[in-house]
Amino acid sequence: MGELLLLILGAVLVNNFVLSRFLGICPFLGVSKKIETATGMGIAVIFVMTLTSMICWILQYYVLEPLNLGFLQTIVFILVIAALVQLVEMIIQKIAPPLYQALGIYLPLITTNCAVLGVAILNVTKGFGFVYAVVFGFGSACGFTLAIVMFAGIRERMALGGRIPKVVDGVPIALITTAILSLAFLGFSGLVK
Amino acid sequence: MKKYWHELTKGILRENPLFIIVLGTCPSLAITTKVENGIGMGLAATFVLVCSNVFISLLRKIIPKQVRIPAFIVVIAAFVTIADLVLHAYAYPLWQALGLFIPLIVVNCIILGRAEAFAQSNNVFASFMDGVGMGLGFTLALILMSAIREILGNGTFLGMKVFGEGFDPAVMMVLPPGGFLTLGFLIAVVNAINKRMKERNT
Numbered sequence: 001m002g003e004l005l006l007l008i009l010g011a012v013l014v015n016n017f018v019l020s021r022f023l024g025i026c027p028f029l030g031v032s033k034k035i036e037t038a039t040g041m042g043i044a045v046i047f048v049m050t051l052t053s054m055i056c057w058i059l060q061y062y063v064l065e066p067l068n069l070g071f072l073q074t075i076v077f078i079l080v081i082a083a084l085v086q087l088v089e090m091i092i093q094k095i096a097p098p099l100y101q102a103l104g105i106y107l108p109l110i111t112t113n114c115a116v117l118g119v120a121i122l123n124v125t126k127g128f129g130f131v132y133a134v135v136f137g138f139g140s141a142c143g144f145t146l147a148i149v150m151f152a153g154i155r156e157r158m159a160l161g162g163r164i165p166k167v168v169d170g171v172p173i174a175l176i177t178t179a180i181l182s183l184a185f186l187g188f189s190g191l192v193k
Numbered sequence: 194m195k196k197y198w199h200e201l202t203k204g205i206l207r208e209n210p211l212f213i214i215v216l217g218t219c220p221s222l223a224i225t226t227k228v229e230n231g232i233g234m235g236l237a238a239t240f241v242l243v244c245s246n247v248f249i250s251l252l253r254k255i256i257p258k259q260v261r262i263p264a265f266i267v268v269i270a271a272f273v274t275i276a277d278l279v280l281h282a283y284a285y286p287l288w289q290a291l292g293l294f295i296p297l298i299v300v301n302c303i304i305l306g307r308a309e310a311f312a313q314s315n316n317v318f319a320s321f322m323d324g325v326g327m328g329l330g331f332t333l334a335l336i337l338m339s340a341i342r343e344i345l346g347n348g349t350f351l352g353m354k355v356f357g358e359g360f361d362p363a364v365m366m367v368l369p370p371g372g373f374l375t376l377g378f379l380i381a382v383v384n385a386i387n388k389r390m391k392e393r394n395t
Contacts, residue, residue: 020369022223026302029218071278074296075270082263111266112300114219121296167388168381171215175377183370 004135010192011139017115018147019182024115028148029174033159038152040099042145044092046138048084048110049119053137055080056120057130077120078111085111115144151181197322204326211334211376212383216302220294221335222372228351231339232332233287237276237295239328242304244272246324249312256313265308266299273298303331334379341375342366 017023024045031041056077064070089107093100100107110116119140123133154177158164164173210216217238224230245268249256256264277295280288288295298304307327312320343349346366348356365371 022219022369022372023297025218025222026216029215071274074274074277074299075267078266078270078299079263082266108262111262112302112305114297114300117300118293118297121293125293167385168377172377172381172384175373175380179370179373179377182373183365186368186370 004131006192007132007135008139008142011136012143012146013185013188014190014192016143016147016185017118017140018144019178019185021118023118024113024144027109027113028144028151028178029171030109032148032152032155032174035149035152035156038148039145040096042141042148044088044107045110045113045115045144046141048081048088049116049141049144050134050138051084052077052081052116052120053123053133054130055084057123057128057133060124073121073124074117077117081116081120082111115140147181151178154181197319200319200322201326204323204328204330205333206330208327209330209334209383210303210306210327211331211338212380213387214303214306215380216306217331218376220297220301221331221338222369222376224291224294225335225339225342225372225375226346226367227290228336228339228343229287230290231335233280233284234291234294235328235332235335237280237291238298238301238303238331239325240276241269241272241298242307242328242331243321243324245269245304246307246312246320247317248272249308250315250317250320253313261313262305262309265305265313269304269308270299303327338372338375338379341379342371346371 011017015021018025018028027041027045032038059076059080060073064073064076069076085108088110089100092107119137123136126136128136151174155174158173158177168176204210208214211218211221220234220238224234245265248268249265252264252268273296276298277288280291280295307323311323315323340350343351344355345363346368348354348360348362363371366375
């Protein structure tokens with residue numbers, strides 16, 4: 001149990017997916033203008049990433065490896081993710097239409113969120129067992145959510161007080177802010193070995 | 194002919210995928226700690242981009258509109274698998290350095306973006322030129338970024354020492370924050386240059 005908690009802590013703070021592994025930067029920059037949409041995106045990603053870790057692990061060890069089809073890994077994983085995202089999209093559209101409107105184009109884009117495919121492949125390269133893989137997927141997604149919600153908060157403030165030079169307005173200032181955020185997260189390194 | 198030349202050159206500066214359209218940020222932040230990695234990643238992505246552009250352009254009349262995204266992704270994933278296996282076999286150190294980010298070329302938005310925005314509605318040769326141009330633009334952007342990070346963060350360029358003994362590298366530049374910082378400032382510089390050029394033209 002303790003080890004699993006440590007795994008989550010490591011995935012959220014030390015090796016944060018966005019701030020130190022550079023996974024999922026596109027939605028991180030794209031859907032972080034408002035805290036509500038950022039939270040919605042975060043929850044959708046948590047759901048997709050946990051499920052992806054689960055299904056891809058089972059496929060890898062019960063289908064691909066016994067059949068010696070390891071080289072199909074990338075293709076199979078991306079198809080699973082695409083199908084899952086479609087499912088999540090339908091669920092959100094049904095139960096939370098405003099959220100569906102707000103997430104807009106970024107919902108189908110979770111398919112091309114490299115954090116999702118990244119976690120599925122990392123689970124295999126790290127040789128995790130089933131429980132570890134699922135917990136790692138969940139923890140990493142929580143790290144993503146933490147980063148994007150925090151960043152959305154900062155961006156809302158900046159938009160209010162903003163005396164930002166024209167040249168760095170938009171993406172450049174967002175990246176520079178992320179750099180400072182990531183610098184702060186460097187302080188956590190060494191927390192978990 | 195002039196049209197094709199335009200498709201080739203637009204990706205390098207005017208519509209540079211990384212600096213202007215801001216796609217493909219994940220790999221460009223992650224692997225640009227060394228110039229060799231930048232070149233390797235750029236060429237691998239270019240290979241996939243050119244092949245998938247040509248292939249999708251060939252199939253553009255066969256793929257039904259409704260299932261085009263999954264179809265594109267499967268085509269791209271197939272070429273990424275080829276690139277992955279080739280690099281594993283012939284360039285093992287590079288394969289190790291790029292690691293996770295080789296399979297992740299599948300979800301590099303540049304490639305799917307070009308398939309969707311260009312290859313599915315243009316002929317094969319134009320798509321080929323578009324792929325080469327965008328790939329080169331991406332590669333050049335990666336080389337520029339990794340050169341800045343390697344020189345400042347490690348004091349070397351392609352492994353050769355740039356400064357004398359007295360230089361103490363700013364390690365932060367090769368750590369994650371340096372990546373965000375470099376890309377942020379580079380995009381700002383490109384914005385400024387573009388603005389200047391537009392003002393001059395009007």
